[in-house]
Amino acid sequence: xxxxxxxxxxxxxxxxxxxxxxxxxxxxxxxxxxxxxxxxxxxxxxxxxxxxxxxxxxxxxxxxxxxxxxxxxxxxxxxxxxxxxxxxxxxxxxxxxxxxxxxxxxxxxxxxxxxxxxxxxxxxxxxxxxxxxxxx
Numbered sequence: 001x002x003x004x005x006x007x008x009x010x011x012x013x014x015x016x017x018x019x020x021x022x023x024x025x026x027x028x029x030x031x032x033x034x035x036x037x038x039x040x041x042x043x044x045x046x047x048x049x050x051x052x053x054x055x056x057x058x059x060x061x062x063x064x065x066x067x068x069x070x071x072x073x074x075x076x077x078x079x080x081x082x083x084x085x086x087x088x089x090x091x092x093x094x095x096x097x098x099x100x101x102x103x104x105x106x107x108x109x110x111x112x113x114x115x116x117x118x119x120x121x122x123x124x125x126x127x128x129x130x131x132x133x134x135x136x
Contacts, residue, residue: 004120005029006116007039007116008026008113009115013109024046028119036116042114046074046078047074074107081103098118101116
């Protein structure tokens with residue numbers, strides 16, 4: 001069982017023709033349960049900022065307008081992932097097995113990526129000798 005997990009949230013977009021990543025948060029989770037909690041919390045945080053609930057008292061009346069049906073629903077995708085017990089169990093199984101978990105959703109301008117990986121798996125990868133090939 002992997003005991004500690006490194007979690008990241010990043011937003012990627014284009015700037016001057018280059019793909020740029022903006023870190024939105026990192027967390028070193030001491031348990032699997034806390035890693036999954038943090039990923040759900042960050043996914044909800046992103047969703048609420050992209051699509052605040054109209055009843056939110058911090059949103060002035062008339063500030064929210066609907067978007068076209070053709071625009072990908074990133075907040076909806078993130079909220080659905082948070083509420084899906086089957087996908088949560090799958091993510092837990094992958095992390096417990098030492099595999100990287102990546103949740104990503106994109107709209108027209110930005111890709112939002114949530115990553116989690118076992119610290120133990122990262123350490124093990126560093127101890128495996130790299131493949132060295134002669135060039136001449």
